[in-house]
Amino acid sequence: MDDVELDELVSALTPREENRALKTYQNTVSVACPACGDPFDDLVVCKENPTSLNLSQQLDFCVGVDDDRALIFTHKR
Known part of the structure; x- marks a missing residue:
């Protein structure tokens, strides 16, 4: 996987939730x-x-890193 450019990537996505x-x-x-x-x-x-994820559904996922932050790409089954 090439380095993930987070700013470029999120510019095409819809923000949903933040905590x-x-x-x-x-x-x-x-x-x-x-x-x-x-x-x-x-x-x-x-x-x-660390961060904990509570998944409400079964997912496949891919993982990347940007500036020491984990990026999790979910794929619904």
Whole structure:
């Protein structure tokens, strides 16, 4: 995977939710996942280390890093 340019990536996504630990974006325009090349559903940016995720559904995901922040690209099954 090439380095992820977060600012460029999120400019094409729709912001959804933000709290102290996480910021989420929805991929409403079918941007390709930098890891696998398939369109992803949501991007989760982890702002704290460590961060806990409570998943309400079963997902496949790809992971990248930008400036020591984990980037999680979700793919709904």
